[in-house]
Amino acid sequence: MGNVEIFGYTDKISVKAGDAIQFHVSTEGTEEVEAQLVRLIHGDEHPDGPGFIEEEVDCMANGTWAVAKQFTQVGTFLEVDDPENRLALEGSFTLWAFIRPGWPDSGKRQTILGRWDAATGDGYGLGINEDGRLEFWLGWDGEIDRLVADEKLHLQMWYLVAVSFDAVTKRATLYQEGVGNSYNSLLGEVAALPYASHPSGELRLSQQNLTQTPFLIAGARDRSEEHGDFVGALYWGKIDRCGVYGRALGREELDAIGAGEALPKDDVVAAWDTSLGYTDRGIGDLVVDTGPYGLDAKGYNRPVRGKTGWNWTGFTDCFRLAPEEFGGIEFHADQLVDCKWPAAMSLKLPKSLRSGVYAMRLRAGEGAGLREEHIVFFVRPAKPSARIAFVFPTATYLAFANEQMSFDDPQRQSVMGRFPIVSEIDIELYRRGEFGLSTYDKHADGVGVVYSSYRRPIPNMSPKYRTPSLDVPSGLAADLSITAWLEHHGYAYDILTDEDLHREGLDALAPYACVLSGTRPEYCSERMLDAVEDYIAEGGRYIYMGANGFVHSCGFRDDEPWALEIRRRDDGYKTWASAHGEQYMATDGMRGGPWMPLGRPPQKLVGIGLSGQGAGSSEFYRRMPDSYHRMSSWITKGVEGEIIGDTGLADGGAAGLALDHYEHTLGTPPHTKIIASSGGHTDVYAVNQQIVLYAYLGLYGSHDSRVRADMTYFTAPNHGAVFACGSIAFGQALPVDNFENNAGKVLANVLDAFVEPGRLPGWAWISEEKQWR
Amino acid sequence: MRPLESDTSQDREVVYRERFDSYRRDFLKTLVTPEVIEEHKRSPFGQHSEPLERLLIYFRQQPLADKYAVKVVTPFKAYRLVAMSGHRGVAPRPVGDEVFPTAKEACHGVFLLHIQDLLES
Numbered sequence: 067m068g069n070v071e072i073f074g075y076t077d078k079i080s081v082k083a084g085d086a087i088q089f090h091v092s093t094e095g096t097e098e099v100e101a102q103l104v105r106l107i108h109g110d111e112h113p114d115g116p117g118f119i120e121e122e123v124d125c126m127a128n129g130t131w132a133v134a135k136q137f138t139q140v141g142t143f144l145e146v147d148d149p150e151n152r153l154a155l156e157g158s159f160t161l162w163a164f165i166r167p168g169w170p171d172s173g174k175r176q177t178i179l180g181r182w183d184a185a186t187g188d189g190y191g192l193g194i195n196e197d198g199r200l201e202f203w204l205g206w207d208g209e210i211d212r213l214v215a216d217e218k219l220h221l222q223m224w225y226l227v228a229v230s231f232d233a234v235t236k237r238a239t240l241y242q243e244g245v246g247n248s249y250n251s252l253l254g255e256v257a258a259l260p261y262a263s264h265p266s267g268e269l270r271l272s273q274q275n276l277t278q279t280p281f282l283i284a285g286a287r288d289r290s291e292e293h294g295d296f297v298g299a300l301y302w303g304k305i306d307r308c309g310v311y312g313r314a315l316g317r318e319e320l321d322a323i324g325a326g327e328a329l330p331k332d333d334v335v336a337a338w339d340t341s342l343g344y345t346d347r348g349i350g351d352l353v354v355d356t357g358p359y360g361l362d363a364k365g366y367n368r369p370v371r372g373k374t375g376w377n378w379t380g381f382t383d384c385f386r387l388a389p390e391e392f393g394g395i396e397f398h399a400d401q402l403v404d405c406k407w408p409a410a411m412s413l414k415l416p417k418s419l420r421s422g423v424y425a426m427r428l429r430a431g432e433g434a435g436l437r438e439e440h441i442v443f444f445v446r447p448a449k450p451s452a453r454i455a456f457v458f459p460t461a462t463y464l465a466f467a468n469e470q471m472s473f474d475d476p477q478r479q480s481v482m483g484r485f486p487i488v489s490e491i492d493i494e495l496y497r498r499g500e501f502g503l504s505t506y507d508k509h510a511d512g513v514g515v516v517y518s519s520y521r522r523p524i525p526n527m528s529p530k531y532r533t534p535s536l537d538v539p540s541g542l543a544a545d546l547s548i549t550a551w552l553e554h555h556g557y558a559y560d561i562l563t564d565e566d567l568h569r570e571g572l573d574a575l576a577p578y579a580c581v582l583s584g585t586r587p588e589y590c591s592e593r594m595l596d597a598v599e600d601y602i603a604e605g606g607r608y609i610y611m612g613a614n615g616f617v618h619s620c621g622f623r624d625d626e627p628w629a630l631e632i633r634r635r636d637d638g639y640k641t642w643a644s645a646h647g648e649q650y651m652a653t654d655g656m657r658g659g660p661w662m663p664l665g666r667p668p669q670k671l672v673g674i675g676l677s678g679q680g681a682g683s684s685e686f687y688r689r690m691p692d693s694y695h696r697m698s699s700w701i702t703k704g705v706e707g708e709i710i711g712d713t714g715l716a717d718g719g720a721a722g723l724a725l726d727h728y729e730h731t732l733g734t735p736p737h738t739k740i741i742a743s744s745g746g747h748t749d750v751y752a753v754n755q756q757i758v759l760y761a762y763l764g765l766y767g768s769h770d771s772r773v774r775a776d777m778t779y780f781t782a783p784n785h786g787a788v789f790a791c792g793s794i795a796f797g798q799a800l801p802v803d804n805f806e807n808n809a810g811k812v813l814a815n816v817l818d819a820f821v822e823p824g825r826l827p828g829w830a831w832i833s834e835e836k837q838w839r
Numbered sequence: 840m841r842p843l844e845s846d847t848s849q850d851r852e853v854v855y856r857e858r859f860d861s862y863r864r865d866f867l868k869t870l871v872t873p874e875v876i877e878e879h880k881r882s883p884f885g886q887h888s889e890p891l892e893r894l895l896i897y898f899r900q901q902p903l904a905d906k907y908a909v910k911v912v913t914p915f916k917a918y919r920l921v922a923m924s925g926h927r928g929v930a931p932r933p934v935g936d937e938v939f940p941t942a943k944e945a946c947h948g949v950f951l952l953h954i955q956d957l958l959e960s
């Protein structure tokens with residue numbers, strides 16, 4: 067078998083036993099695959115662990131599936147709802163728009179707005195040509211006339227651009243004027259570049275308007291034999307208010323628009339006010355037309371709303387405060403939120419299906435590498451049935467989904483302190499470039515990616531996946547080491563996902579005596595944080611099984627839970643930073659970036675928070691005096707000696723990758739006990755930037771005591787409690803030696819105590835006197 | 840520093856970066872010893888001596904185009920060396936034909952390529 071590849075995704079990430087789920091599949095080189103439902107037990111293939119383990123599960127969908135190659139429409143644009151073809155302009159007209167080109171020298175044609183069919187050469191459009199210049203074009207049956215500006219458009223500068231076309235004289239006049247101020251553009255007024263251009267000329271043609279051509283903003287209709295209709299000539303950058311007049315506007319009228327004066331009221335065909343429809347709790351995908359016909363435009367692949375506009379004065383930094391200054395919509399030709407492939411299979415899951423992580427395993431041929439796909443989804447019980455719940459941090463999986471930092475981020479090797487190990491799958495994902503990026507990546511124009519989604523293939527959310535920059539599993543493959551430990555020791559447990567926490571809040575957690583987090587529950591919406599906090603405060607027992615948790619905000623829309631939004635700020639670890647004025651999420655209006663500056667550091671919730679991170683080698687923990695205190699000595703019962711976790715699948719120890727520490731100035735509950743702490747981390751491990759005021763020589767593992775993992779315990783109201791292990795690598799230490807090791811012993815002590823109702827061990831020993839053995 | 844005929848870059852900072860890099864390479868070459876190479880072979884991921892750490896910091900900071908990496912052929916069994924393209928959509932190119940039995944040894948292979956490039960620069 068030759069070049070065979072299989073990719074797939076589900077329509078839902080979290081389902082209950084008995085629910086229906088759809089599988090969307092695209093293949094290369096084969097028209098059929100062998101499908102088998104599997105329950106995922108363990109992922110990491112490290113030879114010191116149990117290896118990859120899956121259990122085949124009977125289901126109606128098992129067997130041969132007919133599959134095909136699917137087309138993915140990548141890129142953002144707005145499609146105007148124009149059922150009466152009001153924009154099939156026949157007479158004179160003007161197209162105008164405020165734009166801030168994001169990549170004018172991309173070398174590819176970009177459409178700002180128009181009703182253009184690139185396949186037949188019919189219609190009209192205003193855009194940026196292959197040479198980076200403003201261009202107006204119109205066509206009749208493949209014959210095309212063009213008018214091109216004299217001056218190139220400059221990167222990230224705001225302009226008012228327009229074309230006025232007189233249908234009687236066939237004279238077209240371009241209008242290109244810079245509208246930059248001291249805040250809104252890359253360059254200020256001291257950079258006296260030639261921004262203006264006003265060429266005019268008589269064209270030979272008029273446009274032919276085909277009935278089926280859509281009016282698009284930031285793209286144009288195209289067609290190919292392989293894909294059928296699609297949208298191409300996609301635009302990079304921002305577009306603010308824009309519109310169409312049914313006559314040729316004069317230069318003075320356009321000057322007035324560029325000066326921010328009221329728009330001419332006569333002969334308006336469409337006037338999209340990109341700043342309308344905002345609420346304090348977010349902005350949708352609909353762009354409102356204030357013209358007489360209500361030709362509203364709908365975003366595809368989520369153009370980014372709430373961006374600073376052409377008239378931003380810098381006084382406010384959030385679209386909620388002065389929406390009229392935040393009319394910028396940002397477009398990227400490589401953005402993807404939903405592949406929208408047809409379903410290859412729909413399946414009603416058996417009601418008896420045990421809660422767990424499942425995958426539809428698809429294989430072609432020998433089923434190795436790209437010829438095998440695990441389409442992962444998470445199954446909750448029809449009704450909560452266990453005393454323990456494990457929450458898979460799917461928001462964090464989405465934040466990292468399809469990250470390409472080892473290929474694209476020049477700092478990645480420095481941050482991780484090691485050379486990357488890439489796989490065939492990583493290379494293919496990078497080469498194809500059609501399954502979208504992660505919120506750690508940048509678009510090709512250098513702007514950070516704010517949206518991720520699970521309605522697309524996510525190879526790094528598969529069970530065996532190893533993160534290239536670390537050469538250890540992260541995310542799902544790491545978290546399976548914890549659930550495999552639960553399986554091995556026979557604990558009955560249900561699983562939940564972040565999506566369930568966001569949707570149901572405390573109700574999702576309340577049925578359980580004990581809840582375990584994943585190894586890196588980093589990204590949390592406000593509802594998710596509230597759910598965990600309320601659960602603990604109302605008597606829940608929570609085991610924070612990792613580090614770098616509860617650090618960063620994210621947003622979901624209720625109607626599209628598959629898409630996650632991130633904004634990155636100057637006060638967190640980041641691979642890019644949102645521009646000023648663009649640090650609030652369009653999804654829900656919340657401040658993007660870390661939770662700490664909003665008064666919710668992780669220490670306040672679970673006792674510890676991010677202290678540092680690195681890679682290459684993990685260390686062990688040494689017991690601290692509190693492990694001998696009668697209130698907490700039961701946690702280390704059965705542990706011989708002082709050392710905990712000196713083995714592990716993640717760089718050879720239980721303390722590694724990301725580390726969390728106790729810090730009472732950040733809200734660690736005062737009665738928290740430190741059971742054990744790691745140390746001896748290499749200088750690849752750097753102090754968390756969020757707790758650093760200056761950068762200086764010495765903020766590294768061998769120099770700074772904050773670079774450590776603290777294993778902590780505190781009691782909460784109503785018999786609640788929190789045990790936190792302090793390191794991402796802790797979970798991956800559990801499978802070593804056939805799941806029999808002292809890291810696991812500690813976890814078992816805690817878990818066994820936490821599932822018992824009533825008082826916790828050590829409850830009586832709350833006095834600080836004479837409680838030391 | 841006098842202008843070079845070959846200098847046509849729009850980004851004038853490039854000139855300084857190249858000068859800084861040149862001085863840095865001259866110094867780093869003096870740190871390459873059999874002991875440093877042996878130290879990396881023994882412990883590519885541990886706490887390192889200052890000479891080795893300085894070399895590694897430099898290697899990790901190299902630009903993405905032609906930056907060395909490891910490609911896994913069979914997990915935990917076979918690895919090869921590659922160089923990144925630095926251009927999205929373009930796969931890394933193979934470097935040499937040596938197959939390494941462990942990721943650790945392959946990472947040392949990357950280190951040796953960097954050492955060779957440094958000494959030849």
